[in-house]
Amino acid sequence: MDRMTSASPDPAPSTAPASPDQEDVLPRGGTVRPITRWGDPVMHRVLEPVTEFDDALRELAADMVATMYAADGVGLAASQIGVDRSIFVFDCPDDDGVMLKGVVCNPVVHLPEGKDRRLDDGDEGCLSFPGAFVPCARPDYAEVEGQGLDGSTVRYAGTGLLARCLQHETDHCKGTVFGDRLPRRSYKKLAKQHDAAAEEFPPGWPA
Ligand SMILES: [Zn+2]
16 A cells, blocks of 8 residues: 555554564565556556566566655555556555565455454555545454565565555555545545546656
8 A cells, every 4th residue: 555544443453473684585676666646547446466486577576666765655556556456565554553474476465354353444545546545344363464575475464554455455456546446435535536636646757
């Protein structure tokens, strides 16, 4: 994701697994690319699975990381730089302010059900519809499973903003943008903010 301004108001036990080597998780040295906006077809279709865990994939991830940081985001999916591949990167705090970062290819999200399912209606934003934030109800805890850049299985879990981010980015890989999840009135509010901020985010931003 993109940008989000508020975290879950209900602290939950943090179960985010600490990676043994968080420093080297995100590939660096990439190029900042223009961010693709909602409305471009690549944003609204299920992305192609990653099958080759090669240097090209690592270069793509490095560009995604560079672009995410340039745009001040906490997560970014490949479609957001116009690439049809099911992969996202993130660097995001959980409900306790603990930062977790990673790369997830072919993500599958697991959400709490039944009595464990609690919704957090914190604000949400998207770098592909910049300058706008509205509340979006989502489960306050999420787990994502997929593959890392070397093809091995990775799992990330978290609360607060991290839970929201993991769901938001997995949605991108499935062709869903968070505007699709909003009631009509909220969507209108979002669009109004976005239109008002258009000058701050010219075509090509943040490259
Ligand atoms: Zn987004």
